[in-house]
Amino acid sequence: MKFLLYAQVDRNSIGEHLGAADYSYFFLLRAFAPVLAELGEVIELSDSQQADVIHGQCTQRGERCVLLSFAPPHKTPLGLTCPTVPVFAWEYPEIPERIEEACWRDDPRHDWRYVFSTTGRAICLSTHTVEAVRRSMGRTYPIAAIPSPIAPSLTPPRTHPASLLPEGITWRLNAAVSDSYRMGLNVDAMLHPETQDGTPFDPSDLRDFSEVNGLSLEKAPVHSLRYMDVGGSSLEDDPYQPPLACDWNVPPSMPVRLHLHGVVYTSVLTASSGRKNWEDLVTAFCWAFRDTEDATLILKLTGRDLPHNHRHLLMMLTKHAPFKCRVIAIYGYVSDDDYAALVGASTFYVNASLCEGQCLPLVEFLNEGVPAIAPDNTAMADYISDDIAFVVKSYPGTPTMWPHGDHEINRTSYCQLDWGSLVEAYRRSYSVAHQDPGLYRQMAHCARQTIQDYCGNDIVTTALHTFLCPELPLPMQATSGAVVSDSRLLAATP
C-alpha cells in the first residue's frame, strides 16, 4: 500500500508560508506521515500530478495507492486517476454547499459537496466536523474524524509546576520578547493633553479632595514599570539578558533571560485570527490577577500581523494598567528546545477560542501533562473535560463569515465565550496550583492519558487502517515510543 501525501506548502516552501493561509496543513502532513508509514509506504509529493504516475506504476504491480490531500476541500486536486482523500481541518457547524461568495465563482470545488462526492470519502479532525459534513452529504457518507496524531510524552510526569518552585525558574531563549514589566504602562497616557472630558476642575479640588474619609488621592502604586527580578539574579556576563524596555515596535529577536515564578499560563496562537479571541484571553487574565503578583501569561504569537498584534497588546495592557500580574509576549518562531522549555515552564495552557478544528498546541501541551483552561466547543469537545481542564462556558450560534469567502455576509456561526466563566477558570486554576497539588497532579496525569486515548499514535494508526485499508493486516502495535522524532516535529508547530 502506498500513501502519497500532498500539501500545497512543502518542506521547501514552509519558511515563506508561515502564518499564511493553510500553512498549518504542512504540519498536519508531517504529523500523519510517520503513522501512515506503519501502514504502508509513504511518499511526500511536491506536485499532485505526480500522483497519477506513481498510481499507474502501482496499478501495474497490483499495489494499492491513495493520495491524501492535506488541504481545505476546495483546494483538493480533482481529476486524478489516483484515488484521493481530502484530509482537512474545519471549525464551523456547516460546510460551504453553494457557490455563494463572489470570489468562489471560478472554482466549483467551493461547493464542498462537489468535492466530497467526487472523492467519495474524506478525513477530518473532529466529530464536530463529521457532523457538519454529514448534514450536507447524508448520514452514511464515509468520513472519519481522525485527529492529528501525537506520540506519548517522553518527559517524566510532572508532580508540580516548575514555576511554583520557591526559587522559580530561569528560562533562557532566543526570541523577540516583550514583557509587561518592561512596558512602562501608563493608562493616563491614553489621554490627549487637550482632551476635555467636561468634568470641572478647580485647583482647590486637590486640597479639598486630598483626603476624604481616609481616601488618599495618591495614585495606586504602579507595578508595571520596573526592572527588578525580570530576568532573575543579575548575571552581567550572561549573554542572555532580561527583555529590553518595550516601545511600539516589535522587539528584536535576541538571547533573552526570563525569571518566572508562580503560576504560568501559556497560549500559542495566531492573534489576528478572530476566532482565537485573544482579547478575552488577555483581558480576563488581567482582570482576574490584577492584584496577583505571581501570575504570568505567556503569549506565543505567530502570524503575519505581529507589529499590529504587538500594538494591540500594548493598548489592551495599557487600559488595564496598573496591574500586578505579568504578561509576556513571544513573537514568531522559537527553536524546538525553546518550545520544549516553554511547555516545561507552563502551569496551564489557555484557549479561549470561538471554534477550533483541533488546536494542536492545546493537544501538545495536554500531552505533556499541562492541564488547560479551555471551552469544550467544536473540536475541543472531543478531548476537553473537567478531568483535564477548567472548562470555560461558551454558547454556539453567533453569526460569522466563511473564513475564505468575501467577508461580507454571515453564512455560518461560531461560539460566544462566557468571559466571566473564563475569569472564574483563571481563579480556580490558580487556587488549585497553589493549594491543591494533588488535584493538579491528577489533572496533569489525566491530560497525558486523555490525549493518548484521543490521538495517540496507536489510536490514529488503527483509525487510519480501519478507514483506508481495513482489508490489509493491521501491523503489530509496536510503535509506542518508537516514533521518537514525532514530538520534536510537533514541537515546531506554531
Place this chain on the structure above:
Amino acid sequence: MILLVHTSTSADNIPQQLGRPEYSYRFVLREFMPLLKQLGTVVEVADPADEVDPIYRDCLARGESCLFLCFLPPNKTPINLDCPTIPVFAWEFETLPNEAFGGKPRNDWRRILAKLGSAITHSSYTVECVHAQLGNDFPVASIPAPLWDRMQALHNTPSPSRALTVNGLVVDSTRTDLSAYCKSKLLAAAPDALPLPPNFHEYQGSINLDGVVYTAVLNPYDARKDWPQMINAFCEAFRNTPDATLLIKLTHHDPADLIPEMLEAIYTMGPSACRVLLVHAYLEETQYNALLRNTTYALSVSRGEGQCLPLMEYMSAGVPAVACRHTSMLDYIDDDCAFVIDSSLQIGAWPHDQRQAYRTLRQRVHYQSLVNAYRCSYYVARHEPEVYRSMSEAAVGSLKRYCSNAVLLPRLRQFLEERISSSSTGEKSTPSLSAGAT
C-alpha cells in the same frame, strides 16, 4: 420646602439636544417634576453657582427648608454650595468611578458623594454599587423616574390605527438596496459615510405597522445599546417572517453617519423577509403614543441600564418586553412580563472615561438567547393571546411596583426629610468608607 432643581440640558429645542452629553437627564427631571411638586415648591435654576445659594440663604432667613437636587453625573455636580446638594444620577456598571482620572479629583465619584453626603439614583442595583464603594450606611435612595402614572392613560385604550404618521427620516430595509451598504463599499467610502438611501423621504408621512412590532428607542452612538446584535439576531430569527418588524427609533440629533452601518448590519445577515425600520424623527406626544400602542414588544438588548426610560414607559403602558435581566432592569424585568435574554459578564470601561481604561464589568448579551427570545415572543403574540395579555398585565404591575407615584412619593419624602434633618443638625452624613475600598 423649596426644591431647587437643575440639569445641564435646556428644556428648549429637545430634538437638537438628543444624544448630547447628559441629554437624558432632562427627561428624567421632567418625569420627577410632578412628584417633586407634591413635596414642595420646585424652582429650576439654570446656573447653580449663581442662583442656588442666594435662594438657600433666603430660605434659611425665612426658616424654610431648602434642598438642591442636581440631575447630573456626580463629576459634574456642584460641590461647593452651602445649600445641601443631592446628586440625582444614573449608573449602570458594576464599579462606580473610583479613580481621579485625567488629573481631576472629581472624576472619582466616591469623593463627590462622600463630600455631598447623600445621593439619589434609580435602581437597587446602583444603590448596591454605591454601597460597595461608600459603605452600606451611605444614604442613597433608589428613586426611578416616576412615570408609571402618566402612562396609565395609554393602558387599555382602544387600538389606534396601524398607520403611524412620521415627519422625519424613515429607512425601510425591505425597500432599500442593502447591497449598496456592503462592507467593501463602506470601507471604500471611509472616512466618509455612505449617503442615505435615495428613497428614504418617500416614506415620510405614514408607516404601516401591521404584524408583530418590536420597538427599540435608542441612541445609536451609545455602544451599550448594541444595535448590531439587535439587528443581526432579528434578521436571523425572522428570516422567513415578513410580518415581523423591528422599529428602531433613533434618539440622536444627527444619526446620518451611522445609518449606513445599520443597513450593513442587515445586509450582513443575507436575505431576510422581515422588516427593519430606522426612524429618525421627533415624535410629538400623540405620535409617540401611537407608536407605543402599535408596538407588540418593547425591546432592549443593552449591556447595562441605569433605568431605561423607554422600556419603563412601554411596559407601564402594558407592552411586554424582550430584554435582559441585569443592572437596573433587575428591578422590573422578569419572566412574567418579559422574554428574558441571557447575559453574562465581560470587561468594560466607564463610558465617560476617555482613556477607556478597563475598570468595570458590563454585560455580554447572549446572541442565541436573543434569537430565541424573538422567536418565542413572536409565537406568543401570534398564537397565545391569553399569555400575551397576562404578560401585558404583569408588565403594568411590575412597573407599578417600580416607578409609580404611590410607591415613590413616600420613599422620596422620607429621604428628603432625612436630608433636611441631618443638614439642620449640621452633621454631614458621611459615614466611613467600607473596609477594603481603596
